[in-house]
Amino acid sequence: MFITHNLEEAFLLADRILILYEGKVQQFGTPEEIFYHPENLHVAELIGISNIFDDAYVEEHGEESKRTVLKSGDMKIKIKSPNFKAGDKVSWGIHPENITLLRADSGSEDQEENIYSAHVNSIINKGPKKRITLKLVKRNKSRTAEVPAQFVDSLELHEGGLCLVRLETSKVVAFKNF
Numbered sequence: 001m002f003i004t005h006n007l008e009e010a011f012l013l014a015d016r017i018l019i020l021y022e023g024k025v026q027q028f029g030t031p032e033e034i035f036y037h038p039e040n041l042h043v044a045e046l047i048g049i050s051n052i053f054d055d056a057y058v059e060e061h062g063e064e065s066k067r068t069v070l071k072s073g074d075m076k077i078k079i080k081s082p083n084f085k086a087g088d089k090v091s092w093g094i095h096p097e098n099i100t101l102l103r104a105d106s107g108s109e110d111q112e113e114n115i116y117s118a119h120v121n122s123i124i125n126k127g128p129k130k131r132i133t134l135k136l137v138k139r140n141k142s143r144t145a146e147v148p149a150q151f152v153d154s155l156e157l158h159e160g161g162l163c164l165v166r167l168e169t170s171k172v173v174a175f176k177n178f
Contacts, residue, residue, distance in 0.1 A: 007046065011035070019043055040175050044093055049173065051143040052093035056174070058084045070174060074138040076111045079172045090174045098171035099145035101132070102164040103155055109138075114167040118143075120157050125149065132157065134165060 004010050010017050011031045019026040019034065019042075027039045038044040044052060056072035061084050068084050070077040070092055077092060084090065102115070109117050118134040121142060130152045132145045145165070157163055 019046065036173065038173055038175055041091055044091070044173065044175060049093040049095055051096060051099070052091055053139075053141075054091040056090050056092050058086050058088040058090060061086055067169075068174070072139075075116065075136075077167065077172060078112070078114055078169050079174050080170055081174055084174070084176075088176060090176055092172055092174040094167055094172050096131070096144045096146040098168060099134075099143070099147075100166040100168065101145060101147055101152070101155060101157070102166060104162040104164060107164060109164070114169060114172070116165050116167075118163055118165045120159055120161045120163060122159055123152065123157060134163070136165065 002013065014031060016029065017031055017034055018028045021042050027034055027043045029037075034043060035047050038047055038049065041052065041054065053072045056070040056077070059069045059071040059076065061068045061081075068079050068081045070079060070090060072092065079092065104117070107115065109115055117137040119137065121133040121135055124131040124133075126146075126149075128149055129146050130149050132147060132152065133142050134145060135142050143165075155163065
């Protein structure tokens with residue numbers, strides 16, 4: 001057994017990880033379970049999910065399909081989750097590197113496919129990647145995407161411009177509010 005405050009070290013060395021916060025167990029599982037399926041806001045923030053919406057509820061849940069629809073403001077978000085039931089209050093989020101950007105003229109918003117319009121607030125060059133701050137039109141909240149630099153250049157994105165944002169169903173994580 002090892003104790004560390006270094007998340008990278010824990011993910012590298014451990015078969016199982018126990019996350020404590022204020023003396024309470026937050027989550028116990030494999031590094032993959034913790035990274036891809038955080039159980040609460042503290043764990044989600046710890047593993048780097050910076051795009052968090054904390055005002056959603058489960059609008060519908062299909063037991064057989066394991067597909068869940070969240071209602072978050074004017075947005076409907078489809079996710080894969082076996083752990084919810086209709087009416088549950090939840091938070092949801094996505095890692096910046098799991099947001100896909102599309103040209104504004106490549107289509108239109110499609111809530112069935114988790115595609116939404118967004119304004120580009122800023123583009124920060126980080127060498128091989130660019131960090132793009134976006135404001136979703138339906139939510140008026142800023143979110144961050146990290147995209148390969150050459151891909152951003154091919155989209156011809158610029159500050160103040162419009163683009164489409166795709167939130168991959170399998171990459172969106174959700175957890176119950178406590």
